Amino acid sequence: MITTLFTDWTVSDICKGFIYDKNEEKGLFGLDGKLIIQPEYQRNYIYGDGKRDVAVIESLLKGYPLGLIYFVKNKDGMYEVLDGQQRITSFARFVNRTWPFAVEWNGKTRYIDSLDEDDRNRILNAPLTIYVCEGEPSEIQAWFETINIAGVPLVQQELRNASYHGPFVNLARKEFSNASNANMNRWLTYVKGDPRRQAVLERALDWVSDGNIDDYMAKHRDKSDITELKNHFSTVIDWIDSIFDYTGKEMCGLEWGRLYKDYHTKAYSKDAITKRMDDLLGDPQVTNKKGIIEYILSDESKPELLNIRVFDESTKRTVYTQQTTKAKADGVSNCPLCAIGSNANKTRIYKINEMDADHTTAWKKGGATDISNCEMLCITHNRGKGNK
Numbered sequence: 001m002i003t004t005l006f007t008d009w010t011v012s013d014i015c016k017g018f019i020y021d022k023n024e025e026k027g028l029f030g031l032d033g034k035l036i037i038q039p040e041y042q043r044n045y046i047y048g049d050g051k052r053d054v055a056v057i058e059s060l061l062k063g064y065p066l067g068l069i070y071f072v073k074n075k076d077g078m079y080e081v082l083d084g085q086q087r088i089t090s091f092a093r094f095v096n097r098t099w100p101f102a103v104e105w106n107g108k109t110r111y112i113d114s115l116d117e118d119d120r121n122r123i124l125n126a127p128l129t130i131y132v133c134e135g136e137p138s139e140i141q142a143w144f145e146t147i148n149i150a151g152v153p154l155v156q157q158e159l160r161n162a163s164y165h166g167p168f169v170n171l172a173r174k175e176f177s178n179a180s181n182a183n184m185n186r187w188l189t190y191v192k193g194d195p196r197r198q199a200v201l202e203r204a205l206d207w208v209s210d211g212n213i214d215d216y217m218a219k220h221r222d223k224s225d226i227t228e229l230k231n232h233f234s235t236v237i238d239w240i241d242s243i244f245d246y247t248g249k250e251m252c253g254l255e256w257g258r259l260y261k262d263y264h265t266k267a268y269s270k271d272a273i274t275k276r277m278d279d280l281l282g283d284p285q286v287t288n289k290k291g292i293i294e295y296i297l298s299d300e301s302k303p304e305l306l307n308i309r310v311f312d313e314s315t316k317r318t319v320y321t322q323q324t325t326k327a328k329a330d331g332v333s334n335c336p337l338c339a340i341g342s343n344a345n346k347t348r349i350y351k352i353n354e355m356d357a358d359h360t361t362a363w364k365k366g367g368a369t370d371i372s373n374c375e376m377l378c379i380t381h382n383r384g385k386g387n388k
């Protein structure tokens with residue numbers, strides 16, 4: 001790979017012919033049509049938050065360097081931004097006036113046109129430090145992964161999009177990484193994260209590939225068809241909607257792909273589930289509310305998912321003392337289950353750290369988590385009893 005350093009391009013050179021796509025949230029072109037600001041594999045513009053974009057302009061006003069920028073020179077002579085796309089899009093939006101934003105400068109809110117002339121010129125004439133690289137795509141991608149450790153680090157799925165860039169990623173991103181997709185709100189009820197940082201695309205790929213995202217992307221890289229990906233994703237979402245009425249925060253970010261796989265062949269009554277969801281969400285003994293969903297899907301066979309409230313230390317100590325005093329007087333084990341057994345533990349007195357508290361009447365059968373329903377068992381018996 002050949003790398004050449006350029007220091008004579010200024011902000012105003014880069015902003016010449018700048019085009020910004022509001023819909024896709026991308027800076028498209030600059031440098032009088034010679035620069036592709038947003039190559040397909042790059043992430044969308046994320047600096048437009050009134051903080052990071054403003055910070056770029058303030059740096060220029062104060063005469064601070066913006067840091068290194070990397071371009072790739074393509075075979076056709078066009079340049080692509082490899083690193084620096086967020087900074088370039090920020091200053092170009094400010095300078096270009098198409099999607100203007102304001103900065104606070106000398107105590108006033110200023111747009112590019114309301115800056116004093118010397119301040120404005122300091123921005124426009126600011127020199128940039130740009131490395132231009134030429135080489136094979138694989139070399140450039142490897143490098144891209146390395147240099148993006150600085151700044152806002154790329155998330156895993158953004159790196160995958162870079163590594164497997166091609167028609168499949170482009171189509172998939174149009175569908176799943178576009179925050180203004182009409183389905184996005186519904187999807188974000190169940191999928192956690194920022195679609196522009198590829199969170200929805202990542203889940204869609206995760207579900208369709210059963211966790212083997214890289215294999216799947218490698219296999220589909222050159223295909224111009226995302227039907228299977230779209231179908232599987234909407235199948236899972238429709239399945240959730242068909243079972244649950246509830247759309248609260250507990251529904252967001254679950255392993256829906258796996259839940260679909262494990263439970264989609266079972267039949268459920270939506271009305272019964274709605275009622276049960278209500279009960280369990282309101283049950284103060286259920287401390288893991290997110291566990292309720294799989295608990296219900298599993299026909300309530302996995303109570304460990306609910307993290308039923310446990311007994312506090314003082315309750316345990318009180319019950320331990322009572323049980324042990326009585327056991328010693330009776331000459332039997334202080335574990336009531338060992339005491340009725342027939343092996344050597346029949347008369348064993350356990351220490352408190354060798355025992356654990358158990359609900360005498362299980363939570364499922366209405367047992368409370370208070371001292372009247374607490375029994376200390378040796379660890380073996382406590383485990384054996386489980387949450388039945």
Ligand SMILES: [Zn+2]
Nearest residue numbers: 335338378381
């Ligand atoms: Zn025991």
